[in-house]
Amino acid sequence: MLLKHFRGNPRDCQVDALSKLEKCWDEADVFVLSAPTAAGKTRMMSTIARWAHKEHKLQSTILVPNNVLLDQVVESEGIYALRNMDSYSCHGGATDQAGEAMSCQERKRVMGETCGQCVYLRQVRQVHKVPYRVANYYTYLAHKLYSPVLLVDEAHLLVNMTKDLAAKHIWVDRILLKNGDEVRLPQFVETYEQLLEWVVKHEFREASWQALREELETGRMRYLVERGDKRYRGRERDCLTLLPLDTSHEPKLEVLWPSQKVKKIVLLSGTISRLEVEQLALAGKRVKYIEVDSPIEAKRRPISVEQGYSLSYPVSEANLASLTQRVVNICNMHPKTKILVHIPYSLSTRLFPYLQAELKDRLRAHDRHDKQRMVDHFKASTEPLVLLGSGLYEGLDLYGDDFQVQILTKVPWPFLGDPAWKYIAETHPERYAWQAIQQVVQAAGRICRGPDDFGATFILDRSFRRLYTQHEQLFPQYFKQAVVLDG
Numbered sequence: 001m002l003l004k005h006f007r008g009n010p011r012d013c014q015v016d017a018l019s020k021l022e023k024c025w026d027e028a029d030v031f032v033l034s035a036p037t038a039a040g041k042t043r044m045m046s047t048i049a050r051w052a053h054k055e056h057k058l059q060s061t062i063l064v065p066n067n068v069l070l071d072q073v074v075e076s077e078g079i080y081a082l083r084n085m086d087s088y089s090c091h092g093g094a095t096d097q098a099g100e101a102m103s104c105q106e107r108k109r110v111m112g113e114t115c116g117q118c119v120y121l122r123q124v125r126q127v128h129k130v131p132y133r134v135a136n137y138y139t140y141l142a143h144k145l146y147s148p149v150l151l152v153d154e155a156h157l158l159v160n161m162t163k164d165l166a167a168k169h170i171w172v173d174r175i176l177l178k179n180g181d182e183v184r185l186p187q188f189v190e191t192y193e194q195l196l197e198w199v200v201k202h203e204f205r206e207a208s209w210q211a212l213r214e215e216l217e218t219g220r221m222r223y224l225v226e227r228g229d230k231r232y233r234g235r236e237r238d239c240l241t242l243l244p245l246d247t248s249h250e251p252k253l254e255v256l257w258p259s260q261k262v263k264k265i266v267l268l269s270g271t272i273s274r275l276e277v278e279q280l281a282l283a284g285k286r287v288k289y290i291e292v293d294s295p296i297e298a299k300r301r302p303i304s305v306e307q308g309y310s311l312s313y314p315v316s317e318a319n320l321a322s323l324t325q326r327v328v329n330i331c332n333m334h335p336k337t338k339i340l341v342h343i344p345y346s347l348s349t350r351l352f353p354y355l356q357a358e359l360k361d362r363l364r365a366h367d368r369h370d371k372q373r374m375v376d377h378f379k380a381s382t383e384p385l386v387l388l389g390s391g392l393y394e395g396l397d398l399y400g401d402d403f404q405v406q407i408l409t410k411v412p413w414p415f416l417g418d419p420a421w422k423y424i425a426e427t428h429p430e431r432y433a434w435q436a437i438q439q440v441v442q443a444a445g446r447i448c449r450g451p452d453d454f455g456a457t458f459i460l461d462r463s464f465r466r467l468y469t470q471h472e473q474l475f476p477q478y479f480k481q482a483v484v485l486d487g
Helices: 012-023 041-056 067-077 104-111 119-127 137-142 155-166 192-199 207-218 251-256 274-279 317-333 345-362 371-380 419-427 429-444 463-470 477-482
Strands: 030-034 060-064 132-136 149-152 168-171 223-232 235-244 264-269 287-291 303-309 338-342 363-365 386-389 403-408 456-461 483-485
Touching (some): 012 041, 012 287, 030 274, 041 060, 041 067, 060 067, 132 137, 137 155, 155 264, 168 223, 192 419, 264 274, 303 463, 317 345, 317 456, 345 386, 429 463, 429 477, 456 463, 477 483
Parallel strands (some): 149 264, 338 386, 403 456
16 A cells, blocks of 8 residues: 555655555556645655555656756655765865865866765766665766666756757858858758748758758748857857757657656646646556645635736836736735735836835845845844746745745746747647646745644736636636635
């Protein structure tokens, strides 16, 4: 029985989720656990790993997106980990100019080899032998830590990784044409449309450019285009990176989970849907969806959806004034708690002077350069500050009585000025909507972090009602349970 391998007393939601997974274990290849904040994903993953080893003699690998979550798994579950090479100190006595021990990676770079007692290489050898282990996404790929059972935390983040894996990198500082001429890609070419317009004017000698022209002309693939210098054979070169908008049939993604080595995949996230599963090229497998109930009562995490304001670009001065007054009213209604105001940079700079006139020394904001410093200051302060925060939808833990209110001023719709998002909005409106939904749901999880916590979320953007009404089926059930529609 799976639950007998659970350490401690499981929550009701964990009992339900793990029981469902065990019941259908032989009926699916991919299990998608939609698990909200405080569902205890770390403990569920370690329980599945122990069960797979003890009951099925299967090795498991737990994947996490960053070292913070990796440390959490190691500290709470005692699972063997493989970290990046620069995380290990050289045991061979190598030191830098300050006399500090070099990392294994630094020693190899400086001296051309590791020491005879390299702790990193010893860890690499050991991690292949243990019954279950944890690593971040890229370490997993670098060392091919494939195992029959693969458990992925924050699995929605894998979609960005799949785009990187499937990306094309084309060096554009020296392009040969069929007639023997050599050209450079003009600097103004930075978008899909600009690239298409330029490519169709030329006949190329190189196979990579011929294939690209064919793809663009036929519309067989659409790309998000990024341009910048990348290192190639020891020097920086002008590079065009083409990130595919659709990876649902991308064969390169097999490298994530080779079918002959990975038999069961468990994807866990608070914001994962069939749309992610499709983009991970897993829709063709047997997939089982399990929605995990929230252990936090809905009344402790209310999401108040107001009639709101029109915040579509350009935001009028009248709507800006109304928005300012509503934010001030909410802040004044909660004078003793710290308040996070989710707001895009473009709106933050306009709103700040209006809010400062009302909230005075209570108000804080950040730019792209001092973001982490201001977030740390906000969390550590004993004053009831109000922080205008941009891009803080994920990874922020505002647990406790100091944080009881947050405001979502604007739904974070993907930017339609980007040709790639415009194309997705026109051809796959559900995918476009899901990008906004995912961010809203993630944001709602910042403020109420456990069954004994409390946190209210106010949504002030009028467009949220349309999003919620038209795509209610995409919202997780635990989120919908907490929604309170004003009027």
